[in-house]
Amino acid sequence: MQLQLRSSSSASALFSAVQVKPPSSPPVRVKALFTKNPGSGTLKNSNSNTNPNPNPMASNPRWAQKTVTLPPLRRGCHLITPKIVKEIAQDLSEFKCGLAHLFLLHTSASLTINENYDSDVRDDTETFLNKIVPEGRSAPWKHTLEGPDDMPAHIKSSMFGCTLTIPITDGQLNMGTWQELHGCMLLLTSLLTSADCVLHNCLI
Amino acid sequence: MQLQLRSSSSASALFSAVQVKPPSSPPVRVKALFTKNPGSGTLKNSNSNTNPNPNPMASNPRWAQKTVTLPPLRRGCHLITPKIVKEIAQDLSEFKCGLAHLFLLHTSASLTINENYDSDVRDDTETFLNKIVPEGRSAPWKHTLEGPDDMPAHIKSSMFGCTLTIPITDGQLNMGTWQELHGCMLLLTSLLTSADCVLHNCLI
Amino acid sequence: MQLQLRSSSSASALFSAVQVKPPSSPPVRVKALFTKNPGSGTLKNSNSNTNPNPNPMASNPRWAQKTVTLPPLRRGCHLITPKIVKEIAQDLSEFKCGLAHLFLLHTSASLTINENYDSDVRDDTETFLNKIVPEGRSAPWKHTLEGPDDMPAHIKSSMFGCTLTIPITDGQLNMGTWQELHGCMLLLTSLLTSADCVLHNCLI
Numbered sequence: 001m002q003l004q005l006r007s008s009s010s011a012s013a014l015f016s017a018v019q020v021k022p023p024s025s026p027p028v029r030v031k032a033l034f035t036k037n038p039g040s041g042t043l044k045n046s047n048s049n050t051n052p053n054p055n056p057m058a059s060n061p062r063w064a065q066k067t068v069t070l071p072p073l074r075r076g077c078h079l080i081t082p083k084i085v086k087e088i089a090q091d092l093s094e095f096k097c098g099l100a101h102l103f104l105l106h107t108s109a110s111l112t113i114n115e116n117y118d119s120d121v122r123d124d125t126e127t128f129l130n131k132i133v134p135e136g137r138s139a140p141w142k143h144t145l146e147g148p149d150d151m152p153a154h155i156k157s158s159m160f161g162c163t164l165t166i167p168i169t170d171g172q173l174n175m176g177t178w179q180e181l182h183g184c185m186l187l188l189t190s191l192l193t194s195a196d197c198v199l200h201n202c203l204i
Numbered sequence: 205m206q207l208q209l210r211s212s213s214s215a216s217a218l219f220s221a222v223q224v225k226p227p228s229s230p231p232v233r234v235k236a237l238f239t240k241n242p243g244s245g246t247l248k249n250s251n252s253n254t255n256p257n258p259n260p261m262a263s264n265p266r267w268a269q270k271t272v273t274l275p276p277l278r279r280g281c282h283l284i285t286p287k288i289v290k291e292i293a294q295d296l297s298e299f300k301c302g303l304a305h306l307f308l309l310h311t312s313a314s315l316t317i318n319e320n321y322d323s324d325v326r327d328d329t330e331t332f333l334n335k336i337v338p339e340g341r342s343a344p345w346k347h348t349l350e351g352p353d354d355m356p357a358h359i360k361s362s363m364f365g366c367t368l369t370i371p372i373t374d375g376q377l378n379m380g381t382w383q384e385l386h387g388c389m390l391l392l393t394s395l396l397t398s399a400d401c402v403l404h405n406c407l408i
Numbered sequence: 409m410q411l412q413l414r415s416s417s418s419a420s421a422l423f424s425a426v427q428v429k430p431p432s433s434p435p436v437r438v439k440a441l442f443t444k445n446p447g448s449g450t451l452k453n454s455n456s457n458t459n460p461n462p463n464p465m466a467s468n469p470r471w472a473q474k475t476v477t478l479p480p481l482r483r484g485c486h487l488i489t490p491k492i493v494k495e496i497a498q499d500l501s502e503f504k505c506g507l508a509h510l511f512l513l514h515t516s517a518s519l520t521i522n523e524n525y526d527s528d529v530r531d532d533t534e535t536f537l538n539k540i541v542p543e544g545r546s547a548p549w550k551h552t553l554e555g556p557d558d559m560p561a562h563i564k565s566s567m568f569g570c571t572l573t574i575p576i577t578d579g580q581l582n583m584g585t586w587q588e589l590h591g592c593m594l595l596l597t598s599l600l601t602s603a604d605c606v607l608h609n610c611l612i
Contacts, residue, residue: 063505063506065505065575065577097267097269097402098267098402098404099305099402099404101507101573101575103573103574103575103582103583104584105582105583105584105585105587106584106586106587107521107522107523107584107586107587112362112365113311113361113362113365113366113367114311114358114361114362115311115358118347118349120345120346120347120355121347121355121358123346123347124344124345124346124347124355124358124359125358125359125362127344127345128337128359131344132336132540133536140532140535140539141528141532141535142528142531142532143526143528143529143531143532145526151528151529151532154522154523154529154532154533155532155533155536157521157522158520158521158522158533158568158590159363159567159568160362160363160365161365161520161521161568161569162521162587163521163572163573163574164367165305165307165367165369165573166307166367167269167305167307167400167402169269169400174307174309174400175307175309176308176309176310176311176398177309178310178311179309179310179311179366182362194584196575196577196582198505198506198507198575200404200506200507200608301471301473301606302471302606302608303509303606303608316566316569317515317565317566317569317570317571318515318562318565318566319515319562322551322553324549324550324551324559325551325559325562327550327551328548328549328550328551328559328562328563329562329563329566331548331549332541332563335548336540363567364566364567364569365569368571369509369511369571369573370511370571371473371509371511371604371606373473373604378511378513378604379511379513380512380513380514380515380602381513382514382515383513383514383515383570386566404608
């Protein structure tokens with residue numbers, strides 16, 4: 001437990017030093033990879049899609065795939081639903097029934113779904129991860145070349161996983177009242193993290 | 205370890221007090237959201253679907269989405285495959301190849317796949333979760349307003365996750381001989397838990 | 409910690425005794441279950457598919473489902489991306505945008521995504537799993553009939569999970585630079601492990 005507290009305070013110090021951007025103004029960047037228009041079979045950039053679906057009963061499947069770059073976030077668990085949904089909102093709104101698949105392209109971060117209301121839940125989750133995966137001199141890891149937080153981050157990433165699939169219902173992520181996407185940044189120095197978002201569906 | 209044993213015994217006491225329904229008579233409730241008929245393009249309630257697919261070679265994708273409400277289950281890990289499969293059986297039987305996606309709408313429960321034979325496995329899994337995520341006075345959690353079991357439940361939910369995707373082959377969940385869906389209820393007072401089930405497929 | 413070290417060394421001894429095949433010559437076996445040709449609606453074995461897609465703009469969804477049998481692997485975490493990709497490469501190459509779903513049919517193994525470069529990361533992950541889930545006389549498990557490593561394997565399997573979904577972009581698994589599929593074998597005697605691979609997509 002002492003290790004965890006020491007780690008936590010040194011983290012705060014480093015955050016002040018590197019001047020990470022506050023999460024309140026996230027420079028989310030989006031790269032649209034693929035969007036399949038229902039009934040057209042042509043490629044388009046979903047960000048410029050202003051035409052409503054001409055034939056909602058067409059059985060063509062729709063797919064959309066984008067890379068969303070999350071803003072710099074300090075070590076810890078963060079609510080990222082607004083950031084993700086903002087970037088995929090237009091595609092999402094056209095999916096009556098489907099799945100949204102999220103995939104983090106990194107091995108030192110993880111995605112999970114947890115409580116969205118009390119920030120203490122995110123802090124306690126970080127406390128748990130630090131307690132269960134020790135770092136520093138007492139830790140038994142062989143992989144230490146990239147810093148004391150690197151191997152613990154890899155383990156934590158596997159514990160929570162880097163991928164999530166969420167049902168889409170009526171153009172929205174169908175999560176419970178208290179559920180929200182959490183992005184857990186597991187390194188002190190994680191500045192940006194890309195997430196692939198894949199939506200797939202059939203309009204009905 | 206002492207904490208875990210004490211927690212476990214107080215849990216048993218509470219279960220007796222609240223008289224949760226035995227899992228043997230589950231009042232599973234189902235709300236059909238969407239079902240896409242192959243070759244028709246019309247909405248239907250899958251529970252009333254008695255017509256066989258008129259054109260199995262049609263390339264139309266099929267989707268079905270339902271909300272299944274699990275019965276009251278006491279804290280612990282429970283086999284829920286029969287409950288889930290019973291409610292999605294008709295849709296499932298029409299999918300020759302596809303995926304079944306399950307999503308729990310709660311942050312104090314989790315879905316996992318584990319051994320289906322010996323109930324000791326479920327008990328030991330609960331023992332592990334209680335050992336690894338302590339609750340009570342010795343626990344370091346800040347989020348305690350909703351009771352001593354609330355924050356541990358959130359952490360356990362993230363550890364195992366609230367979502368699963370299972371291959372469908374020849375109209376059945378394609379799991380290993382010893383595999384079964386486990387629903388882990390992580391609060392003493394969890395009485396019902398909704399699961400969204402999304403099936404998606406293409407008839408071939 | 410002592411328990412973990414003892415367990416680790418006894419594992420090495422047993423590996424020498426049972427003469428498991430080295431992972432360098434994996435007898436991966438593949439059973440093609442379903443492959444949906446775009447625009448044809450007929451079944452085929454994807455391994456014999458040499459015809460390019462005649463109409464890439466057709467909106468027919470494509471699905472492929474296979475069972476890949478992994479080679480005997482000793483207890484620990486192993487890189488399995490080459491083994492998996494080799495067996496699904498032909499189908500994969502025809503999917504411009506989609507998802508690859510992997511599912512292990514066992515309760516004593518798990519799939520995770522982690523760092524692909526330093527083998528110490530895999531060793532440290534195994535060390536973590538052994539530390540967090542004790543085995544032997546000091547362990548509190550009731551389920552011991554199948555050996556001291558059986559119940560710990562079930563718990564570790566639930567921690568990391570037995571299923572993964574990865575985006576497909578331009579015919580390849582779209583993972584980060586340092587990401588790779590890890591198969592974690594959690595029993596001393598695990599000799600082979602089947603994985604169902606499901607690809608689903610729409611050509612665009």
